Amino acid sequence: MRGVPARVSVHFMKLKFFTTGGTIDKVYFDAKSEFEVGPPQVSELLNDANVTFEYAVASILRKDSLDLTEADRALIREQVAADPATRIVVTHGTDTMILTALALKDIPGKTIVLTGSMQPARLRVTDAAFNLGTAVAAVQTLSPGVYIAMNGRIFNPETSRKNVASHRFEELA
Amino acid sequence: MRGVPARVSVHFMKLKFFTTGGTIDKVYFDAKSEFEVGPPQVSELLNDANVTFEYAVASILRKDSLDLTEADRALIREQVAADPATRIVVTHGTDTMILTALALKDIPGKTIVLTGSMQPARLRVTDAAFNLGTAVAAVQTLSPGVYIAMNGRIFNPETSRKNVASHRFEELA
Amino acid sequence: MRGVPARVSVHFMKLKFFTTGGTIDKVYFDAKSEFEVGPPQVSELLNDANVTFEYAVASILRKDSLDLTEADRALIREQVAADPATRIVVTHGTDTMILTALALKDIPGKTIVLTGSMQPARLRVTDAAFNLGTAVAAVQTLSPGVYIAMNGRIFNPETSRKNVASHRFEELA
Amino acid sequence: MRGVPARVSVHFMKLKFFTTGGTIDKVYFDAKSEFEVGPPQVSELLNDANVTFEYAVASILRKDSLDLTEADRALIREQVAADPATRIVVTHGTDTMILTALALKDIPGKTIVLTGSMQPARLRVTDAAFNLGTAVAAVQTLSPGVYIAMNGRIFNPETSRKNVASHRFEELA
Numbered sequence: 053m054r055g056v057p058a059r060v061s062v063h064f065m066k067l068k069f070f071t072t073g074g075t076i077d078k079v080y081f082d083a084k085s086e087f088e089v090g091p092p093q094v095s096e097l098l099n100d101a102n103v104t105f106e107y108a109v110a111s112i113l114r115k116d117s118l119d120l121t122e123a124d125r126a127l128i129r130e131q132v133a134a135d136p137a138t139r140i141v142v143t144h145g146t147d148t149m150i151l152t153a154l155a156l157k158d159i160p161g162k163t164i165v166l167t168g169s170m171q172p173a174r175l176r177v178t179d180a181a182f183n184l185g186t187a188v189a190a191v192q193t194l195s196p197g198v199y200i201a202m203n204g205r206i207f208n209p210e211t212s213r214k215n216v217a218s219h220r221f222e223e224l225a
Numbered sequence: 226m227r228g229v230p231a232r233v234s235v236h237f238m239k240l241k242f243f244t245t246g247g248t249i250d251k252v253y254f255d256a257k258s259e260f261e262v263g264p265p266q267v268s269e270l271l272n273d274a275n276v277t278f279e280y281a282v283a284s285i286l287r288k289d290s291l292d293l294t295e296a297d298r299a300l301i302r303e304q305v306a307a308d309p310a311t312r313i314v315v316t317h318g319t320d321t322m323i324l325t326a327l328a329l330k331d332i333p334g335k336t337i338v339l340t341g342s343m344q345p346a347r348l349r350v351t352d353a354a355f356n357l358g359t360a361v362a363a364v365q366t367l368s369p370g371v372y373i374a375m376n377g378r379i380f381n382p383e384t385s386r387k388n389v390a391s392h393r394f395e396e397l398a
Numbered sequence: 399m400r401g402v403p404a405r406v407s408v409h410f411m412k413l414k415f416f417t418t419g420g421t422i423d424k425v426y427f428d429a430k431s432e433f434e435v436g437p438p439q440v441s442e443l444l445n446d447a448n449v450t451f452e453y454a455v456a457s458i459l460r461k462d463s464l465d466l467t468e469a470d471r472a473l474i475r476e477q478v479a480a481d482p483a484t485r486i487v488v489t490h491g492t493d494t495m496i497l498t499a500l501a502l503k504d505i506p507g508k509t510i511v512l513t514g515s516m517q518p519a520r521l522r523v524t525d526a527a528f529n530l531g532t533a534v535a536a537v538q539t540l541s542p543g544v545y546i547a548m549n550g551r552i553f554n555p556e557t558s559r560k561n562v563a564s565h566r567f568e569e570l571a
Numbered sequence: 572m573r574g575v576p577a578r579v580s581v582h583f584m585k586l587k588f589f590t591t592g593g594t595i596d597k598v599y600f601d602a603k604s605e606f607e608v609g610p611p612q613v614s615e616l617l618n619d620a621n622v623t624f625e626y627a628v629a630s631i632l633r634k635d636s637l638d639l640t641e642a643d644r645a646l647i648r649e650q651v652a653a654d655p656a657t658r659i660v661v662t663h664g665t666d667t668m669i670l671t672a673l674a675l676k677d678i679p680g681k682t683i684v685l686t687g688s689m690q691p692a693r694l695r696v697t698d699a700a701f702n703l704g705t706a707v708a709a710v711q712t713l714s715p716g717v718y719i720a721m722n723g724r725i726f727n728p729e730t731s732r733k734n735v736a737s738h739r740f741e742e743l744a
Binding site: 443444446447448449450451516522523524525527528529530531532533534535536538539540547549550551552565566567568 | 616617619620621622623624689695696697698700701702703704705706707708709711712713720722723724725738739740741
């Protein structure tokens with residue numbers, strides 16, 4: 053068929069998911085009367101979606117992305133760079149997702165897609181499953197580089213930002 | 226940044242969603258004690274996902290895909306071909322999704338992605354939002370052609386099938 | 399405190415739940431492209447609600463209530479009558495819930511509450527958990543007899559009906 | 572039918588719901604990366620449950636119950652006492668639900684039931700709808716007095732407590 057690029061077959065490769073915390077993983081702790089970053093939701097989301105590709109999930113951190121330090125970003129970069137996988141999805145809080153993406157940009161030969169959600173995956177209405185779906189397709193179809201998959205779009209972290217006021221990612225003017 | 230293909234910018238283009246029915250749109254009718262194809266769920270799913278791209282949704286049919294006729298497929302083909310959009314997502318029942326994809330394959334110059342779900346979008350646990358997310362990313366990143374986005378993978382309809390027994394899409398041996 | 403009737407302490411007694419099928423237990427089978435009565439949802443609903451009373455669940459039938467026969471009702475009556483529990487909740491399809499309730503009315507010394515739902519428990523929006531909650535409170539607070547707990551109200555099956563057109567239970571005029 | 576107490580007919584009376592905040596009403600604010608008390612969920616829960624009794628909802632406060640002051644409790648007491656309804660449900664945070672219940676105990680001639688949830692109503696898995704269902708049935712079936720409806724049981728606030736460690740309400744030893 054016209055226009056089925058060879059790269060589509062890469063979806064046979066094993067995908068790697070790294071989790072770092074963020075809103076997507078937030079659960080409600082009655083004892084503290086607040087939401088906190090809980091166990092990674094990725095495996096449950098992929099299971100609910102009945103995905104059939106091979107994958108592995110590794111948790112690096114469980115932090116609100118506003119609390120990530122440069123040391124944390126160095127750790128994320130180290131683990132992503134060291135992993136043999138060439139197609140990697142990183143789930144991350146939205147507030148500093150761009151910063152972490154930029155910290156990963158010099159990693160050669162890998163397609164890396166960062167995603168997360170504005171509403172926790174455990175909510176009845178959430179963008180988590182949809183966003184993870186966009187990241188999973190993007191990581192299989194895009195050439196090496198670092199991308200942000202949010203709001204149904206794919207962003208270049210060097211030319212985009214999170215617009216906190218409007219709760220969305222957007223291209224820089 | 227390395228490897229951000231020019232095509233990524235296509236996500237600024239308006240996306241078009243055509244709905245034809247299928248499990249993704251099934252709702253439960255107490256009066257009939259059964260599920261039936263209801264109103265298209267795409268708009269609600271895109272709204273829940275807080276997408277920021279421009280899009281339009283048009284409903285062509287509301288049928289279980291097992292009930293689609295050749296005339297129905299001709300109608301779908303006609304509407305997809307006639308639409309000015311070059312990035313089109315078609316939501317469809319899974320049982321004959323491959324057949325409809327093949328009926329669309331000669332449409333030139335458009336990236337067309339078919340998706341649906343194995344569980345209705347209105348269920349608490351469903352693959353609908355994730356699958357729509359994969360379709361939305363695939364339609365923005367793939368070159369012209371017709372694709373199936375299911376089970377977290379992107380399939381060439383000429384070399385894949387729905388394995389009814391295992392409730393999944395797979396590549397032909 | 400004023401007005402705390404002695405019977406409130408009955409909630410320490412073990413409650414028994416009998417399931418017979420109905421919409422509350424319907425799940426979607428992709429293989430058949432339709433909803434069918436699946437495993438009883440009561441245990442999952444009680445678990446989600448974090449209930450702390452002792453209880454047991456027994457499945458008698460897995461039928462749409464339109465398909466229940468007089469033999470089925472005799473079986474339900476036999477099992478409810480034979481059970482040592484004096485506080486019993488029966489989950490049941492709504493279409494013939496009244497008929498089954500009337501078949502149970504001569505069982506002495508037990509408070510029996512029938513409930514179910516208009517939308518399957520597994521839907522994102524459903525009356526299942528709320529209805530089960532009303533049944534659980536009613537069975538602990540009402541004196542012996544047979545009751546219907548639906549639409550947030552408690553009905554005497556001898557003076558009420560399901561209004562199919564309006565999808566609700568109501569008192570007979 | 573045996574044992575249908577006259578009081579069952581009270582469910583024809585209009586029910587009044589007062590909301591004060593608490594976990595049941597918590598929503599996630601991305602801008603603050605935390606959950607906060609949002610708009611009352613009662614109306615949405617009652618609508619999802621397709622209830623058919625007449626009711627009115629009034630919001631008194633939107634606070635985590637740990638933040639309620641004596642002045643707040645005086646306000647709640649004043650509004651509950653002044654309302655013409657004799658069957659009243661109060662949604663409330665769980666941490667100080669007992670204290671508020673005790674503050675209401677001298678109100679004569681009304682059946683008052685306090686409920687809430689350990690997990691926000693907007694979560695995919697929550698006790699909110701079930702708990703509200705128990706409160707709705709309890710308020711229609713119990714004689715005048717003040718009750719707590721949590722964990723599928725009905726408690727006398729003078730002889731019960733919230734066991735914070737085990738996230739449940741229980742009778743005092």
